[in-house]
Amino acid sequence: METTIELLKEHALKVTPQRLKIIAMLNEYGHLSIEDLYRLMLKEFPNVSLATIYKNINQMAQTRLIQEVKIPDSKSVYEIVKEPHLHMVCDRCHKVEDIIIGTDKIIKEAEAVSGYRIEESFITLRGICPACQADS
Amino acid sequence: METTIELLKEHALKVTPQRLKIIAMLNEYGHLSIEDLYRLMLKEFPNVSLATIYKNINQMAQTRLIQEVKIPDSKSVYEIVKEPHLHMVCDRCHKVEDIIIGTDKIIKEAEAVSGYRIEESFITLRGICPACQADS
DNA sequence: CTGACTGCAAACGTTTTGCACGGTA
DNA sequence: TACCGTGCAAAACGTTTGCAGTCAG
Numbered sequence: 001m002e003t004t005i006e007l008l009k010e011h012a013l014k015v016t017p018q019r020l021k022i023i024a025m026l027n028e029y030g031h032l033s034i035e036d037l038y039r040l041m042l043k044e045f046p047n048v049s050l051a052t053i054y055k056n057i058n059q060m061a062q063t064r065l066i067q068e069v070k071i072p073d074s075k076s077v078y079e080i081v082k083e084p085h086l087h088m089v090c091d092r093c094h095k096v097e098d099i100i101i102g103t104d105k106i107i108k109e110a111e112a113v114s115g116y117r118i119e120e121s122f123i124t125l126r127g128i129c130p131a132c133q134a135d136s
Numbered sequence: 137m138e139t140t141i142e143l144l145k146e147h148a149l150k151v152t153p154q155r156l157k158i159i160a161m162l163n164e165y166g167h168l169s170i171e172d173l174y175r176l177m178l179k180e181f182p183n184v185s186l187a188t189i190y191k192n193i194n195q196m197a198q199t200r201l202i203q204e205v206k207i208p209d210s211k212s213v214y215e216i217v218k219e220p221h222l223h224m225v226c227d228r229c230h231k232v233e234d235i236i237i238g239t240d241k242i243i244k245e246a247e248a249v250s251g252y253r254i255e256e257s258f259i260t261l262r263g264i265c266p267a268c269q270a271d272s
Numbered sequence: 273c274t275g276a277c278t279g280c281a282a283a284c285g286t287t288t289t290g291c292a293c294g295g296t297a
Numbered sequence: 298t299a300c301c302g303t304g305c306a307a308a309a310c311g312t313t314t315g316c317a318g319t320c321a322g
Binding site: 119 | 208
């Protein structure tokens with residue numbers, strides 16, 4: 001289990017309170033938009049600038065500490081880079097969740113059909129989450 | 137085989153030269169960004185407005201004649217709506233291709249693991265296309 | 273003939289940039 | 298101390314809107 005400070009250092013980024021907070025928020029919530037990050041950050045750092053959020057997100061994305069997740073018909077969210085996974089998006093409550101499922105079969109099939117050498121897959125599934133199914 | 141005119145009428149959109157051209161371009165190239173559409177359109181309609189592109193793309197997307205495809209680390213492209221498929225993006229030449237592969241297995245597994253009722257899947261695979269593999 | 277579509281210009285929201293100051297290593 | 302990061306303000310960028318004139322149905 002690695003500390004947030006180590007995580008920043010490994011990615012050649014200086015340790016600042018704002019960066020620690022961004023990572024802490026992503027660890028807590030999983031997926032957050034720029035606006036989410038800014039609003040939450042304001043509670044603890046009332047003078048934080050939106051430019052700081054953008055600069056940090058861009059740098060962390062460049063060093064692959066975090067990554068952008070593009071959601072159909074919605075704003076992008078960001079997450080800490082970890083093991084490969086799929087994204088589930090609920091149509092009702094709009095939450096984004098990770099699930100871990102083997103993708104080897106579909107990738108092998110895609111390589112066979114297309115002739116591509118595949119490096120990475122981005123899979124997002126849209127539907128209704130268990131909680132929202134129960135509510136209806 | 138349906139005509140472009142019929143396609144527009146089915147989606148309750150008036151038939152204009154600009155719309156016919158947009159659809160013709162998407163049929164020819166498969167996937168185009170807003171900027172691509174504008175640049176290509178200018179050759180035939182030197183006075184076309186970017187606002188016209190946006191208005192038409194938004195309307196065609198609302199009526200589900202076309203759909204946006206969000207590409208990781210790149211601009212969105214648009215395509216005519218047809219049967220469900222995956223997208224392949226080449227890291228070298230940046231082309232976007234469709235491939236058709238069954239996704240039932242992975243969707244069933246995702247539903248089992250997550251409890252979601254899945255409505256739609258968005259799958260994009262990044263790698264090197266056969267032509268670029270040959271070039272290296 | 274009526275409503276929808278187009279082109280233009282202005283407005284808008286989001287993201288980026290430049291700079292002076294302050295903090296990290 | 299040297300450089301990087303921050304906050305602020307301005308600029309740049311992509312997209313949307315309002316309007317007057319035109320065109321499709």
